[in-house]
Amino acid sequence: MTNMTRSIVRRSRPTGRLRPCTLPIGKDEWAVTRKCLIAAGRRATPMIGVTTLHRTPPWVMNAFDRTLRPLLYNPERIVRPFVATGDRAADIGCGAGFFDPALSRLIGPSGELLLVDSQEEMLHRAVERVRQDPGARAEVTGVLVSDDDLQLPTGIDFVLMSWMLHEVHEPESYWRSLGHAVRPAGKALVIEPLVHVSARRWDEELAPAEQFGFVRRDTGGVLFSRVAVMTKR
DSSP states (O other), X not given: OOSEEOOOEEXXXXXXXOOOOOOOOOHHHHHHHHHHHHHTTOOOOOOTTOOOOSSOOHHHHHHHHHTHHHHHOOHHHHHGGGOOTTOEEEEETOTTTTXXXXXXXXXXXXXXXXXXXXXHHHHXXXXXXXXXXXXXXXXXXXXXXXXXXXOOOSOEEEEEEESOGGGOSOHHHHHHHHHHHEEEEEEEEEEEETTTSOHHHHHHHXXXXXXXXEEEEEEOOSTXXXXXXXXXX
């Protein structure tokens, strides 16, 4: 294969545990979720008002990535404005790796791509997805985290957080980690589902970033999503 792939790195604190996130599923969101379940061949049983967990099941993400997501989004178009050849990029909450072959192609063989997730199965899928793409040539490292401390290396040029920040129990902990990891003038692209994340919740997720050196700019261009570019001072 043309791309370079390192083994998955496990990073965690000795007492770190994933915490639940109490986000009820609304009726509108359930209608969308039900379509994904049916497309995946799963029985669609509504769970309106039931507490969701920190982790999205791998089969849900895989079904979404292979069915609806490619019809709605062009990953290369979304990330192209923010990366350059030779960048060190990180996909936080990479899931099954929908954006990662595109990121690897764009940063090229002199770049480094960090795939970060709390589920080992998802992380393996993401790494394998990049490995199988003939144009993906960046060095790839899978980072398995077990708590809200990302423990990323420094000097990161670009961070992607797509449809994942609402699952984080304490967004401030992520922004603290990113404040140390992202270089000055580096950027974080934050994308959140429009139906699931209210305007108030959106502001709450992004508010802690300012104290760790990020400047917020809301933008658009991603269907059914709230989008912000966070630039490190």
